[in-house]
Amino acid sequence: DIQMTQSPSSLSASVGDRVTITCRASQSIRNYLNWYQQKLGKAPKLLIYAASTVQSGVPSRFSGSGSGTDFTLTISSLQPEDFATYYCQQSYGVWWTFGQGTKVEIK
Amino acid sequence: QLQLQESGPGLVRPSGTLSLTCAISNSSIGSGNWWSWVRQPPGKGLEWIGDIFHTGSTNYNPSLNGRVVLSVDKSKNQFSLNLTSLTAADTAVYFCARRRVQRKIPCMDVWGQGTMVTVSS
Numbered sequence: 001d002i003q004m005t006q007s008p009s010s011l012s013a014s015v016g017d018r019v020t021i022t023c024r025a026s027q028s029i030r031n032y033l034n035w036y037q038q039k040l041g042k043a044p045k046l047l048i049y050a051a052s053t054v055q056s057g058v059p060s061r062f063s064g065s066g067s068g069t070d071f072t073l074t075i076s077s078l079q080p081e082d083f084a085t086y087y088c089q090q091s092y093g094v095w096w097t098f099g100q101g102t103k104v105e106i107k
Numbered sequence: 108q109l110q111l112q113e114s115g116p117g118l119v120r121p122s123g124t125l126s127l128t129c130a131i132s133n134s135s136i137g138s139g140n141w142w143s144w145v146r147q148p149p150g151k152g153l154e155w156i157g158d159i160f161h162t163g164s165t166n167y168n169p170s171l172n173g174r175v176v177l178s179v180d181k182s183k184n185q186f187s188l189n190l191t192s193l194t195a196a197d198t199a200v201y202f203c204a205r206r207r208v209q210r211k212i213p214c215m216d217v218w219g220q221g222t223m224v225t226v227s228s
Contacts, residue, residue: 034214043202043218050212091213095168096155
């Protein structure tokens with residue numbers, strides 16, 4: 001199966017900071033990469049699909065990039081409602097896998 | 108707009124079988140999408156369980172070693188998960204979701220709220 005590795009596992013940041021989360025696949029997945037945001041006690045929410053396309057209704061401060069094995073999620077100016085855990089997920093293979101998650105906390 | 112709602116027992120016995128249902132509202136199970144299950148053990152990350160098409164075609168996570176079966180009930184507009192030979196490691200929040208293809212890339216764009224299942228005697 002395809003392993004997904006995120007870094008860092010957690011980070012502390014302040015409102016207004018630029019935040020970058022990386023995700024690496026164990027083999028090329030082209031652009032079959034999605035990003036989700038999950039707040040405590042809630043279901044995941046799709047943020048980005050196809051590595052770089054922002055889901056309808058998601059603020060433009062969220063962006064994604066990458067292809068092949070290396071991907072990035074960027075929040076251009078962190079807002080209070082962005083403190084959450086973020087997961088990457090590959091949909092290239094028949095069975096899908098998630099990264100272990102990156103928890104974004106308030107500094 | 109599409110809504111998904113999971114239902115099932117909150118507590119199941121070890122070695123038993125878990126049965127969960129996901130009811131679909133404001134859309135049809137035969138709408139051309141696949142339908143997925145994902146779980147999350149307490150304090151841990153997300154694990155994809157599998158997905159199903161309205162025709163009954165399925166994909167499963169091989170790490171579950173054949174313990175999972177997904178099914179659809181078109182008359183009730185819902186799909187279900189059966190997980191057998193339960194252990195404490197199956198304790199988790201179980202989510203259902205719609206798998207949709209956008210720009211040729213599959214993703215899960217609508218999720219249920221999740222249901223907590225505890226495996227314990």
